Amino acid sequence: MWLRRRRIAHGFLSEADQLTHEALRSGFQAGRHLRSGLTADTAEKAARHLRLVLGGSALAVCDGQEVLTWTGHGEHHRDQALGHARQTLESGDTAVLGRRDLPCARPDCDVRAGVVAPLVVEDRVIGTLTAYSDRPSPGLARALEQVASWVSDQLELGELDRERTRAVEAELRSLRAQISPHFIYNSLAAIASFVRTDPERARELLLEFADFTRYALRRGGAFTTLADELRNIERYLVLEQARFGDRLQVNLLVAPEVLTVVLPYLAVQPLVENAVRHGLADKVGTGTVTITATDLGDQAEISVEDDGAGSDPEDVRRALDGEDAVDGAGTNESVGLGNVDARLRRVYGDDHGLVVETAPGLGTKVTFRVPKYAPGVHPG
CATH class of the missing domain: 3.30.450.40 (GAF domain)
Structure with missing residues (x-):
């Protein structure tokens, strides 16, 4: 055969x-x-x-x-x-x-x-x-x-x-413009108050202010690491604590495994600024801001929580939808909230937008999740 x-x-x-x-x-x-x-x-x-x-x-x-x-x-x-x-x-x-x-x-x-x-x-x-x-x-x-x-x-x-890149760049320009002028003015005023009484402290604060603005106004890529974002948030909080003293307490709970996670530039800092403003606004005594970053296996969960005045959920919904929510001072009630939410959804999909828990008098907690690895997402 x-x-x-x-x-x-x-x-x-x-x-x-x-x-x-x-x-x-x-x-x-x-x-x-x-x-x-x-x-x-x-x-x-x-x-x-x-x-x-x-x-x-x-x-x-x-x-x-x-x-x-x-x-x-x-x-x-x-x-x-x-x-x-x-x-x-x-x-x-x-x-x-x-x-x-x-x-x-x-x-x-x-x-x-x-x-x-x-x-x-x-x-x-x-x-x-x-x-x-x-x-x-x-x-x-x-x-x-x-x-x-x-x-x-x-x-x-x-x-x-x-077009997406141009939109992100336009949103970042908008977000930079929203960095509170009051914060800049008050930070410089706080630094000036130490010039005679504690020159060394004034010098340290001035360096922190320079590093903060250099990062916040940088013209780099659209992404950064969580470690770099938290480093700049620390500068921001040092400047705010120079103003508020013991009235502002900060808790930072970060899993080391997520420090290298890449996320959109200025995704966390606006949430912290919002928490400080509302955590201390109209509040008697101490206000506490808690920043948490948790390892969830293939994702990282980041949350910013304050025990301040809280907000009307309908006002938050309007902010997330990009509608103007204006307070009595004529400034945006939720600094950059809609901007951050839109950028997260654009990069990772609608399942990765901001989740906001709030009510009048009960404080605010803002949470979002990002994958540890995503195509096309790398620090600039």
Whole structure:
């Protein structure tokens, strides 16, 4: 009896599987570049991978003004590519090119036909993808339309990422502007009060103030470590205790395992500022602020609690919804509460927003959880 052994030339993958794997890998590499936007540099890097997916003689990428890149054979046709793209840029429709569109005196040239497909972002044609071949091919036309649609999706996702980044930067600028002018004025006044009676204390407080404002107004990345955030909160509390003395008590309960957790920059400090303001406002005697960071396995839980005046839950709801909640002094009642909540939800999802427990006369506790590791989240 003869047994026929199946020949496996490339490990456990069939030839079709290998081709599929290569196409997916090339597509992934192209998408990584396209997420940065449609430029000459990203188009050149992505086009090499896209041509591997499509096959054909050559591939050109154009925006509305120029040919961003040409890869493959027939480089002498590059100057014609923008003209080939013009109709598609204007109409948004796929166009088929024939020999009449590609005049050439070189008998060995294999750029004799082509297909032009639009690249669309937010319903606007921002460029074209043109695949060239040695003869007309319905299969190439269908494949190019699919690839152009996928490229458009990558470009649109990249634009959404940039819009998100711009929104976060705008929110951070807004949050910095909300750092209470009263706090700055009162801190400087407290420092001034020690200049004659205790110059060394005044000098230490002035250094703490400089370090606090340097961190709070920094122009770094959107993320920081919990350790750095707590370090700056400590500076803030030293300055507030210089004002309030024994009236302000602080409890800090932090698990060492969560100090390296990365979270949005200025995610905790505004909650502490809010707690100090409301923990001592209209309160006779001592006010206590408790900051807790707990290890929950794959997550860290951070809470800021005060035993002060508390708030109407409806006012808190409006603050979290981004509506103005204004107190009698004309300042935001909950400093940055809605801002912090929105940034946490944007980065980690709606399950990671702020949870606020409060009632008039019963103090306030604000809690949130962040994963210890999250894609794209790293200190700036």
